[in-house]
Amino acid sequence: MEFLSDSVVLSRMQFALTALFHMLWPVLTTGMGIYLVIVEGVWLKTRNPDYYYHARFWSKFYVLNFGIGVATGIPMEFQFGTNWSRFSEAAGNFFGSVIGFEASWAFMLEAAFLGIMLFGWERVNPIIHYVSTILVAVGANLSTLWILTANSWMQTPAGGELVNGKFIVHDYFAAIANPFMKNSVLHMFFATLETSLFVIGGISAWYILNRRHEAFFSKSLKIALAAAIAVAPLQIYIGHLSGEQVYHYQPSKLAAMEAQWETTPAGQSADWSLLAIPNDKAQKNDWEITVPNALGYILEFKQKLTYPVRGLSEWxxxxxxxxxxxxxxxxxxxxxIGFFFAGLMLLSVLQWLRGKLSAENITQQRWLMRAWVFAAPLGYIAVDSGWIVRCVGRQPWIVYGQIRTVDGASNIPASNVLASLTGFTVVYSILFVAVLYFGSRIIRRGPNLELPLPGLEPDEPAVDTTPAEFVPDDRPVEAEQ
Structure with missing residues (x-):
């Protein structure tokens, strides 16, 4: 229990808690914002009321996640001033301004137009409303751009130098376009989109399994599936490119990712560890299963690597x-999880091509629907796992190769950090329970298919009337509407 008296360790634990918890919510808003742009665009193009009701239903999840994301994101950023003040003083010339861009360019844009998107259906011109939805999605995804730019700079600092303990920026655009920036932003963008697609598909599959609005939710499932055809393989490819960058720029992190203790010289075959039990103290793996020569193919698509794969024992x-x-x-x-998503996408496409995902047949695909329900939370686990690799693997550096984590922490009593860490744990546990409650409430109620369509009088029928199978069922839970 010595860590309880170490303020640096406690500050790292607190930032890990707040960052990993916060990450759960913007992951869905950034991806679902794009989905809302798609369904509202189709609604405006076709005037098919199904897509209008999809936009109204899924926007409830958007605002729920947006609210929790704001509530957890602000305390996380405050820690740069409370727990990591020496880092902020040293790197604020660049890092602080980029975080400021995220707040002013992204969060403010998203927040400014969110009210119009949610409540402006009958109050503004349809084009104005659609532009608002687009700007909300743009704002959400700009957050990904600036947050990943800041974090990528911490991974591969560029555009300046450390002078007397402070990072002096010589080329601001070179700092922004640091070596990790492009692939990191793309990898996170597709991670948020993929997570959102499988959440939408998983919730849709739950309704289909329970025979509620089957035809309605078969559409949202197929929209998610159609997008996943491109997103799932692209995410795997960009993830591979990110791994190659780690190989060249952060060899100690790669060694940790592969639990490789000894160096494989350049020009020799590098084995890949499939499973292992790493032992930090003994500096070896107590047990492992390896695939001969495979790491060379993974990193460079050839057996013998151009550069050595350095082992942890070198440091x-x-x-x-x-x-x-x-x-x-x-x-x-x-x-x-990435390969599971790709496999589920391929199986689903196969069933779609066989006509098994039609409104009439989709309820018979119970094994496939259960797989989609199972997949719904996996994207969150993958995203948080990726951030663990990214940030824990960067240690002992807060700015890789230049500023150590221990030198970036504030000089505050460990008891103070322990008190705030305990407070965050309690409050975030309450927030998590609240999100589960309100999210499940939205799901139990289901879509309101009796909302009047924009631009029509209350007693005027829509041009494309809602089919009979879209009428809300008469189960008791629907009476809450």
Whole structure:
């Protein structure tokens, strides 16, 4: 229990808690914002009321996640001033301004037009409303751009130099376009989109399994599936490119990701560890299953690597990552979920081509619907696992190779950090329960298919009337509407 008296360790634990919890909510808003743009655009193009009701139903999840994202994001950023003030003083010339861009360019844009998107259906011109929905989605995804730019700079600092303990920016655009920036932004963008698609598909599959609005939710499932055809393989490919960058720019992190203790010289075959039990103290793996020569093919698509794969033993213990088992398995969980999503997408496409996902047949695909329900939370696990690899694997550096984590922490009593960490744990546990309650309430109620369509008088029928199978069922839970 020595860590309870170490303010740096407690500050790292607190930031890990707040960051991983916060990450759960914007993941859905950034991806679902794009989905809302799609369904509202189809509604305006076709005037098919199904897509209007989809926009209204899924926007409830958007606002729920937006609210919790704001409530958890602000305290997380405050920690740069409370727990990590020496880092902020050293890197604020660049890092602080980029975080400011996220607040002013992204969050303010999203917040400014969110009210119009939610409540402006009958109050503004349809084109104005659609533009508002687009701007909300743009704002949400600009957050991804600036947050990943800031974090990528911490991974591969560029555009300046450290002078007397402070980072002096010489080329602002080179700092923004640091080596990790492009792939990191793309990898996170597709992660949020993929997570959102499988959440939408999973919830839709739940309704289909329970025979509620089957035809209605078969549409949202197929929209998610159609997008996943492109997103799932692209995410795997961009993830591979990110791994190649780690190989070249952060060799100690790669060694931790692969639990590789000894160096494989350039020009030799590098084995890939499939499963292992890393032992930090003994500096070896107590047990492992390896695939001969596979790491060379994974990193460069050839057996013998151009550069050596350095093992952890090349660095002094204080200069390399620890918690190797956490990094190692978080990396494999992320990869496993990515390939599971791709496999589920392929099976679903096959069934779609066979005509098994039509409104008449989809209820018979119970095994497939259960797989989609199972997949719904996996994207969150993959995203948090990826951030564990990204940030724990960067240690002992807060700015890789330049500023150590211990030198970036504030000089505050450990008891103060322990008190705030306990408070965050309690409050976030309450918030999590609240989200589960309100989210399940939205799902239990289902879509309101009796809302008047914009531009029509209350007693005027729509041009494309809602089919009979879309009429809300008469189960008791629907009476709440």
């Amino acid at each position: 002094k213990p204080e200069d390399r990552p620890h918690m190797i088992g956490l990094i190692y398995y978080a990396f494999r969980i992320m990869i496993g």
